[in-house]
Amino acid sequence: MTAPLPHLEQTPARIIDRSFLQDVVAGLRAPQKHLSAKYFYDRRGSDLFEQITRLPEYYPTRTELAILDSYGPEIAAGLPPGAALVEFGSGSTAKVRRLLPHLTDLSTYVPIDVSEEFLRSEAEELGRDFPRLRVEPVAADFTKPVTLPDDLRDAPKVGFFPGSTIGNFEPEIAAALLGSFARTLGAGATLIVGIDLVKDKAVLDAAYDDAAGVTAAFNLNLLARINRELGADFDLDAFAHQAFFDENLGRIEMHLVSRRSQLVTVAGVPFHFASGETIHTENSYKYTVPGFRALARGAGWEHARVWTDPDALFSVHALTASTIRRH
Incomplete structure (x- = not known):
């Protein structure tokens, strides 16, 4: 404090x-x-x-987008029908737009972001581009407990947390955040999360000092x-x-x-x-695939699938909430 x-x-x-x-x-x-x-x-x-x-030096965004493009059908195939997709810290909708064409039976998209004006603007634009999709934005800080709309209580939940944003948190705080996501989404939920991978130091240094x-x-x-x-x-x-x-x-x-x-x-x-x-x-x-699996398991998530680019620069993981830890 x-x-x-x-x-x-x-x-x-x-x-x-x-x-x-x-x-x-x-x-x-x-x-x-x-x-x-x-x-x-x-x-x-x-x-x-x-x-x-x-x-050109900053590989994470284009590499993650390429993974979503290449493996979108596989990612979608592992999600429950009629699910509500909850994006934590949605910001721009650029990445979820890569998944939505593959999620043909999605019931609702719930973007969560602290910037309410930007959130509403992005939600409205997405609704125009995907008129059959129900969009229910929630203005909130995703690092704190979030209450989802009541009408989604019975829908299966899928979390979406792209961009390797979790890497900005100390590992113990990242684990606590994953636990918070599990409590928000509920037992049996799925989480799709982007994780940047450990790689050559020169590549990493250049990406952050262009x-x-x-x-x-x-x-x-x-x-x-x-x-x-x-x-x-x-x-x-x-x-x-x-x-x-x-x-x-x-x-x-x-x-x-x-x-x-x-x-x-x-x-x-x-x-x-x-x-x-x-x-x-x-x-x-930056994580190794086994290192992130261990972090997720400690937060109550079981590892289901992982997708990477050919050069193993970046990864997208599918997790399943196995236990809900209240504290």
Whole structure:
């Protein structure tokens, strides 16, 4: 739990999101300064991430889409008829659109996303493109318990969690999230989840530090957002993007490195940065297929199938909820 921000009532009135402010202050006070990756995605950050997905170095998106295209009929064949498809953190509907043509007897699609306006817009567009499909969006934070619409109580449930988003969580938190999905979906449910695989370090490093500098701009945009929304005075030119694969921990780490000794204020709260000191902004864990199977089993899921691309860069897994753990 983050410590209360002192004198919160004295912060500038234009700062609306006090939880954002409290998270930033708590993160910058930590011995290893850090910021939550969930704050990357303002409008500019979302646009930059879409650019990242099209970069030649960034293999995950195009590889996962190719797997969904190639194995869509097999994935669909393993799902129960009349199911409700529940997508956690739906965002853009680009990936579910690759599956929907194969899910001819799907009863309902339930996209879950925290951004209600974007969620409604995407749901409406999808409904126009698939007029026979019932779409019931749920505005919620998928990392917390989610209540599904009452009219889906008796329908078999299929979860969809693409993009290797689970890699952004520490393994014990990822396991807890998988357990939460099982409780939301119910015993016997299926979960289709995208998992990025361990591979050559050079491939991973390049994917998160591209030659065009788009990922660097994405990382630095977090400081621009803090400046704009929290009254901070970060000099973006005084920080550099850093990304690398830590082979011991099995994860990509992204940092912002202070180029010099400097003082920065956020809503009037001062923070000193030594030259070379970093702000840790994101982790992206990579798994082996057996490693992810073990993680899923510990969270109450049995492994059913896995599909990979020919180069074994990425994987899509089908899991079945075997036990529902209440805590």
